[in-house]
Amino acid sequence: MRYLPLTSADRAEMLESIGAASVDDLFVDVPAQARLPGPIEGLPAHASEMAVERHMSALAAKNLSAGSAPFFLGAGAYRHHVPSSVDHLIQRGEFLTAYTPYQPEIAQGTLQVLFEFQTQVARLFGTDIANASMYDGSTACWEAILMASRITRKGKAVLSSGLHPHYGEVVRTMAKFTRDEIVSLDTELTAEPDDAAVIAQIDDNTSCVVVQYPDVLGRIPDLAAIAEAAHAKGALLVAVVTEPVALGLIEAPGHLGADIVVGEGQSLGVGLQFGGPYLGLFGCREKFVRQMPGRLCGQTVDADGKRGFVLTLSTREQHIRREKATSNICTNSGLCALAFSIHLTLLGGGGLAKLAAVNHARAQATIERLTRIPGVELLNEAYFNEATLILPRDAREVVNELAGRGVLAGVSLGRLFPVADGLHKGLLVAATETTTDEDIETLATQLENLLVGVPA
Amino acid sequence: MNAVNAAGWRPSMGDSGQATGGVATASGDYGLMLEEALSFELGAEGKCGVDLDAADRAPMPGLSKFLRKEAPALPGLTEPEVVRHYTRLSRQNYAIDLGPFPLGSCTMKHNPRLNEKMARLPGFADVHPMQPQATVQGALEVIEQLADWLIGLTGMASVAMSPKAGAHGELCGLLCIRAALDARGEERDVVLVPESAHGTNPATAAFAGFKVESIPATPAGRVDLAALKEKLGPHVAGVMITNPNTCGLFEPDMKAIADAVHEAGGYVYCDGANFNAIVGKVRPGDLGVDAMHINLHKTFSTPHGGGGPGAGPVVLSEALAPFAPLPFVTRGPDGDIHLVEEENRGEGHGRSFGRMVAFHGQMGMFTRALTYILSHGADGLRQVAEDAVLNANYVLRACEDVLPAPFAKSGPCMHEALFSDSGLAEGFSTLDIAKGLIDEGFHPMTVYFPLVVKGAMLVEPTETESKAGLDRFIASLRSLAERAKAGDESLHSAPHFAPRHRLDETQAARKPVLVWQG
Numbered sequence: 001m002r003y004l005p006l007t008s009a010d011r012a013e014m015l016e017s018i019g020a021a022s023v024d025d026l027f028v029d030v031p032a033q034a035r036l037p038g039p040i041e042g043l044p045a046h047a048s049e050m051a052v053e054r055h056m057s058a059l060a061a062k063n064l065s066a067g068s069a070p071f072f073l074g075a076g077a078y079r080h081h082v083p084s085s086v087d088h089l090i091q092r093g094e095f096l097t098a099y100t101p102y103q104p105e106i107a108q109g110t111l112q113v114l115f116e117f118q119t120q121v122a123r124l125f126g127t128d129i130a131n132a133s134m135y136d137g138s139t140a141c142w143e144a145i146l147m148a149s150r151i152t153r154k155g156k157a158v159l160s161s162g163l164h165p166h167y168g169e170v171v172r173t174m175a176k177f178t179r180d181e182i183v184s185l186d187t188e189l190t191a192e193p194d195d196a197a198v199i200a201q202i203d204d205n206t207s208c209v210v211v212q213y214p215d216v217l218g219r220i221p222d223l224a225a226i227a228e229a230a231h232a233k234g235a236l237l238v239a240v241v242t243e244p245v246a247l248g249l250i251e252a253p254g255h256l257g258a259d260i261v262v263g264e265g266q267s268l269g270v271g272l273q274f275g276g277p278y279l280g281l282f283g284c285r286e287k288f289v290r291q292m293p294g295r296l297c298g299q300t301v302d303a304d305g306k307r308g309f310v311l312t313l314s315t316r317e318q319h320i321r322r323e324k325a326t327s328n329i330c331t332n333s334g335l336c337a338l339a340f341s342i343h344l345t346l347l348g349g350g351g352l353a354k355l356a357a358v359n360h361a362r363a364q365a366t367i368e369r370l371t372r373i374p375g376v377e378l379l380n381e382a383y384f385n386e387a388t389l390i391l392p393r394d395a396r397e398v399v400n401e402l403a404g405r406g407v408l409a410g411v412s413l414g415r416l417f418p419v420a421d422g423l424h425k426g427l428l429v430a431a432t433e434t435t436t437d438e439d440i441e442t443l444a445t446q447l448e449n450l451l452v453g454v455p456a
Numbered sequence: 457m458n459a460v461n462a463a464g465w466r467p468s469m470g471d472s473g474q475a476t477g478g479v480a481t482a483s484g485d486y487g488l489m490l491e492e493a494l495s496f497e498l499g500a501e502g503k504c505g506v507d508l509d510a511a512d513r514a515p516m517p518g519l520s521k522f523l524r525k526e527a528p529a530l531p532g533l534t535e536p537e538v539v540r541h542y543t544r545l546s547r548q549n550y551a552i553d554l555g556p557f558p559l560g561s562c563t564m565k566h567n568p569r570l571n572e573k574m575a576r577l578p579g580f581a582d583v584h585p586m587q588p589q590a591t592v593q594g595a596l597e598v599i600e601q602l603a604d605w606l607i608g609l610t611g612m613a614s615v616a617m618s619p620k621a622g623a624h625g626e627l628c629g630l631l632c633i634r635a636a637l638d639a640r641g642e643e644r645d646v647v648l649v650p651e652s653a654h655g656t657n658p659a660t661a662a663f664a665g666f667k668v669e670s671i672p673a674t675p676a677g678r679v680d681l682a683a684l685k686e687k688l689g690p691h692v693a694g695v696m697i698t699n700p701n702t703c704g705l706f707e708p709d710m711k712a713i714a715d716a717v718h719e720a721g722g723y724v725y726c727d728g729a730n731f732n733a734i735v736g737k738v739r740p741g742d743l744g745v746d747a748m749h750i751n752l753h754k755t756f757s758t759p760h761g762g763g764g765p766g767a768g769p770v771v772l773s774e775a776l777a778p779f780a781p782l783p784f785v786t787r788g789p790d791g792d793i794h795l796v797e798e799e800n801r802g803e804g805h806g807r808s809f810g811r812m813v814a815f816h817g818q819m820g821m822f823t824r825a826l827t828y829i830l831s832h833g834a835d836g837l838r839q840v841a842e843d844a845v846l847n848a849n850y851v852l853r854a855c856e857d858v859l860p861a862p863f864a865k866s867g868p869c870m871h872e873a874l875f876s877d878s879g880l881a882e883g884f885s886t887l888d889i890a891k892g893l894i895d896e897g898f899h900p901m902t903v904y905f906p907l908v909v910k911g912a913m914l915v916e917p918t919e920t921e922s923k924a925g926l927d928r929f930i931a932s933l934r935s936l937a938e939r940a941k942a943g944d945e946s947l948h949s950a951p952h953f954a955p956r957h958r959l960d961e962t963q964a965a966r967k968p969v970l971v972w973q974g
Contacts, residue, residue: 001836003566005922006843014846014923018853018868023842026849026868027737029706034742039834043608046833049570056827059601060579062594064587073584076814083506085539087576090761093553094546097567099760102559102902104961105954106894109549110762113542116495119971123528129970132763135620138814166814169798173781173810177634177665220522249515250522264814273575274595275585275815276620277765289968295763300964303949303957312964318623318659319905323668328659331621331753335761342542345495346505348532353524354504357511364513382518403588411586418799433508 001046066272066408070439072366074386074430075216075411076137076164076242077275078267080355081434086269086342090335100295100331104310105302110334111309114297117341124244124344124352125261126252127283131294132311133337134280134329137264138170141210141240143282143293143327144260145171148208148236149180150291150326157208158201161185161194162215164242165417171210181205187417189390189426191381193221199229206235208260213239213253214246216416217428218383227257236260243267244281245432246384248356260284268347269339279336290316293327355433359385362431366440370429373448379426386430388413391451395427398450405456407446489955492544496972499531505538548955549762550899556921556929558851560872560902560914561654561702563732563754568831571757571824580823585815589795595819596793599785602826603769606750609837611741612771616780618817622729625749625768626660626696628781628812632747632772633694633723634664635779635809644693644722650679652703652906657696657727666693673908677703677863677874681712688720694746698727700734702906703863704848704872704914714744723747723776731755732918733845733871736838746773752818756825767818767825778807783816843919844871847926851915854930858937862909871918877911881943886911889936891958894951896932 006014011023020026027035039045047055066079073079090096094109101107101114114132121130134140145157157180159168168184175182183201185194193215202209209230214220227237239253241263253261265279266272282294289296290313298312318325347355363385371378375392389410391398396414403409413426431440449456484491515523533541550557557564575581583592603615616632619625630647637644647661650671658668669687672680679697695717699707707713714724726740726748732755740748752758752767760766772780782805783797795816796805832840845868852873856864859875877886890900890913902914915933917926939947951957 001832001839003568003831004836004839004843004919005925006846006919010923011843011846014850018849020849020868023846026842026845026870027706027734028867029708029870030734030738031708031711031743034711034738036737036739036838039838040608040736040739043605043834044830046836047830049831052570052827052830053574055830056574056823057577057579059594059597060574060577062597063579063583064591065578065582066584066587067578067582071584073586075586077585079582079584083535085505085535089539089542089546091572092543092546094549094551095542095762096572096759097552097557097564098549098762099557099559099562099564100763103550103890103894103900104959105891105951105956106548106550106899107762108955109545109547112492112494112545112548113762115970115972119496120530122971123530135624135765136814139620139624139812164814166811169782169811170813173631173812176810177631178663179665220519247524247528249524250519251524252528255525271581272584273581274583274592274819276813276818277767277820278814289970296968296970298964299969300960302959306956308956308959310959310961310964312961312968312970315965317655319655321659322655323658323662325655325659325662328623328627328656328663329621330623330656331751331760331764331766333765334763335759336765338542338762342538344530345499345533345541346535346538347530348499348501348504349527349530350502350532351504351506351508352530353527354508354510355506357515358508360515360519361511361513364516380518382516382522384519400588400590403591408584408587408591415586418797 069406069408070442071408072410072429072431072443073408075416075428076264077272078243078430078432079272079434080267080432082269082271082343083346086339089342090339095338101311104308108308111297113338113341115299115309117337118297120341120344121281122283124247125283126254127261128286129289130283131292131296133333134282134294135333136278136280137242137262138167140262140280140282141167142171142174144238144262145208145210147260147291147293148238151288152207152234152236154205154207156181156183156205157210158183158198158206160198160211161187162217162219162221163210163212163240164216187420187423189379189423191379193219195222195226198226202229202233202235204233206233208236208238210238210240213241214384217379218387219380220250220382223253223256223258238262245356245359248352249360250384265340269343270336277333277336279333279340291326294329295332358433362433362435363387366429366431366435369440369444373444375451385432386428389427389429391425391427394424401450402446405446407443409443490544490547492541494972495533495541496531496974498537498541499533503532503534505533505535555898556917556925557899558901558915558917559899560916561729563916563918564760565757565918566920567757567759568828571827574827575820575823593793596785598822598826600793602822605829606769606771609735610771611739613774614772614777614780616770616772617784618781618813619749619768619770620813620818621764621766622749622751622768623656623660625770626656627664628770629725629747629749630660630664631809632776632779636776637693639807644691646692648687648692648695650697652701652908653696653698654702654727654729661696676866677705678707679709679713681709684713685716688716690721692720692722694723694725696725696727698729700730700870704869704874705863706870710743729754730871733841735841736834737841746776752821752825757828758821758824765818765821767821779809781810781812782808840919847917847919847921848873850926851917851930855933858934872914872916874909875913876909880940884940884947886913888940888947888950889913891950892936892947893932895953898929898932
């Protein structure tokens with residue numbers, strides 16, 4: 001076995017030195033009837049690197065990758081160009097094969113990266129502080145609701161209808177068990193988000209309102225107005241950002257009154273990866289720090305007075321507080337945080353603003369072209385790089401048929417909201433800096449052909 | 457001592473003179489020992505490491521009231537500066553690629569680079585989670601094949617693939633138990649957890665809405681079966697048992713524990729963090745387990761990445777399988793693989809407790825884990841467990857005469873050797889040995905865990921270490937034990953040869969500085 005350094009001679013010598021006749025003597029605590037006599041039957045034996053590569057490559061080849069087709073999917077996962085240096089740097093063995101920095105003297109590399117990451121996220125979100133990452137946007141969203149309920153000592157969370165439906169499902173699933181009350185509003189095809197309906201639901205028992213920005217249909221809620229209404233009732237505003245590139249162009253939620261800002265960081269550095277691993281972002285006001293979930297890296301000095309970094313405030317965490325911890329999270333998304341941080345360091349604030357402007361411009365070009373097709377209408381009053389189109393027929397069928405024509409057209413609202421009524425003609429279309437004029441023209445031509453019945 | 461200079465550079469490691477022979481350099485760097493400022497101190501406005509075309513359109517009118525007043529205050533760096541910044545930082549980290557990383561209960565094994573290559577194939581890395589399913593059959597097949605392996609290796613009925621890490625898997629298992637109890641119409645609100653359990657166990661039980669009661673251990677470091685039986689009753693939802701446990705020992709009564717819990721109407725959750733010790737040697741399904749998470753980043757070698765991402769699929773018994781979370785993959789009569797989600801759960805999967813994550817779980821970890829599993833095969837994985845256990849016992853027997861090993865007399869350990877700091881000179885403790893190991897060129901073991909052993913040192917060498925590598929580690933550990941027994945004061949200031957001396961964690965917590973203040 002190419003990964004196992006012990007030789008048969010080593011094994012024999014080691015067994016002799018510890019006084020065991022055979023390796024099975026080391027498994028004596030396993031009841032005899034449960035011990036397997038040999039390799040599990042029915043499972044294949046080891047394989048060479050070449051054979052495994054062949055097997056995996058054949059599986060990969062069965063997928064239509066985003067880069068090999070005109071591609072317009074978003075809905076919480078965006079295809080951006082990741083500079084080559086990002087992937088090379090995260091594969092440095094010192095980053096890739098280290099673990100949680102429990103021994104800070106020999107983990108300053110990871111710790112300084114986390115400190116820089118926390119600063120970047122806080123500045124992007126407009127929050128005082130940020131943590132060292134969560135699993136993904138959806139789990140960060142649920143943790144934010146729990147945190148708001150600890151802070152306000154109230155148990156009712158109001159979810160905007162513009163929250164990604166998968167995030168809503170995660171929240172409702174978890175709340176079933178914690179018995180938090182969740183008020184979910186029905187998503188409707190309106191040009192503006194449901195700010196007024198959200199505000200109408202806030203009462204004295206409300207711990208927080210959860211508002212996605214931009215929302216899942218690409219619309220942009222008025223966070224400042226919602227924050228004011230929430231604060232008037234002693235509730236917190238949790239803003240959810242699934243496309244962090246948008247914050248290069250539109251105002252940071254923290255600057256608009258959001259108390260907790262969570263998000264999905266996949267857009268920067270991480271890639272699509274069929275849904276994971278992704279990167280949960282989590283920022284908030286400094287006064288809430290002791291109610292925060294997740295790891296935190298802090299600055300300190302060493303015995304010589306030199307600046308250094310450590311994991312800190314761990315009295316919130318499970319390994320110290322056990323059942324009284326703010327969260328059960330342990331391993332988070334360290335390597336994805338590194339990728340995000342490198343990509344953002346390459347961009348800088350100015351580069352992010354420019355990238356965001358390009359994204360918005362590509363989306364405008366896409367929407368302008370598609371809405372020239374008879375029967376195709378734009379829903380949104382405003383959008384960043386993703387908007388909802390209303391088609392003359394079921395959008396899910398259209399997406400599947402266009403996939404058959406080699407075009408990945410977007411995410412249908414029928415797929416996103418499978419149990420909702422009245423949304424089935426909606427098609428969510430995203431564009432990024434990777435979207436070319438040729439991609440747009442191919443999508444438009446194929447969509448038009450499909451709608452008027454030209455065969456593939 | 458050097459001061460921080462105007463550019464914010466940190467003073468260097470040379471000040472103590474110990475690592476540099478008293479030589480001071482003007483730069484503060486010493487040969488290959490390089491200091492590195494924060495990116496915020498290095499960057500400048502107007503610099504960028506990405507060339508972007510200008511946008512060819514102004515923002516749409518509807519967006520005007522939402523526009524950001526100022527770009528985020530983030531430094532810009534060009535590509536060479538970025539590459540150098542992170543490369544220099546990387547050199548301040550210890551890693552498996554540099555040497556033994558015997559962090560007990562973390563299973564820091566070699567990360568094969570083939571796994572990285574396979575995960576980066578565009579067919580896996582560049583597919584969107586909501587593409588039409590006909591365009592992602594290969595990705596769904598990866599999930600299916602890995603699921604089949606995990607089921608086969610554990611002898612369980614099914615597996616929930618979506619949990620994102622070990623603690624998330626624990627949550628998945630406990631929510632399956634909650635859902636099963638709800639289906640039975642029973643309100644059981646207590647979960648029993650051994651005192652030696654990892655902190656995530658009680659935290660997860662509380663997160664899932666249970667009360668936690670602890671189970672005492674026997675003097676031999678195992679769950680006290682008699683005490684456990686006394687605690688069982690109609691209020692007990694289940695137990696969370698780590699097996700092999702956090703003392704590095706197999707629970708020989710596992711089946712009896714499971715039988716007793718089942719008889720009392722509860723379920724058995726097994727923390728599978730230490731599955732590496734038994735993979736291919738024993739199947740948890742044969743021991744009465746109802747749910748167990750598998751840390752793909754431990755047993756199946758997906759990289760730890762400085763703190764994740766992990767992955768924590770949960771294998772389930774027949775009793776809990778119907779409650780598994782959405783989504784999951786299933787193969788239809790047409791031969792195609794389908795995702796079961798909210799819309800098509802129907803009657804067949806109507807009892808699923810719901811969704812835990814936005815998409816399908818840690819696909820990038822699935823491709824790596826499947827690659828690792830195929831490389832080893834059933835025979836190689838069994839050899840992994842045997843070598844991991846052999847290596848740990850080799851360390852245990854080579855050091856037990858200089859460091860107390862509280863459970864060594866009761867027999868062999870599994871994948872990790874547990875020592876205590878009892879018997880060191882007055883004022884010397886586990887911390888000194890751990891920091892001394894840094895100077896010796898090793899990553900320390902897990903320290904002060906499990907809590908049930910005074911000054912615990914938990915050494916998990918894994919199957920990755922060669923005999924020669926172990927001999928070097930053992931020589932260092934023995935030497936440190938002797939020095940700590942002899943009261944060698946220089947250990948109190950260890951590490952001497954790391955990029956930093958001991959860091960002030962009290963100051964960090966008293967006045968937290970969590971973001972750059974410049």
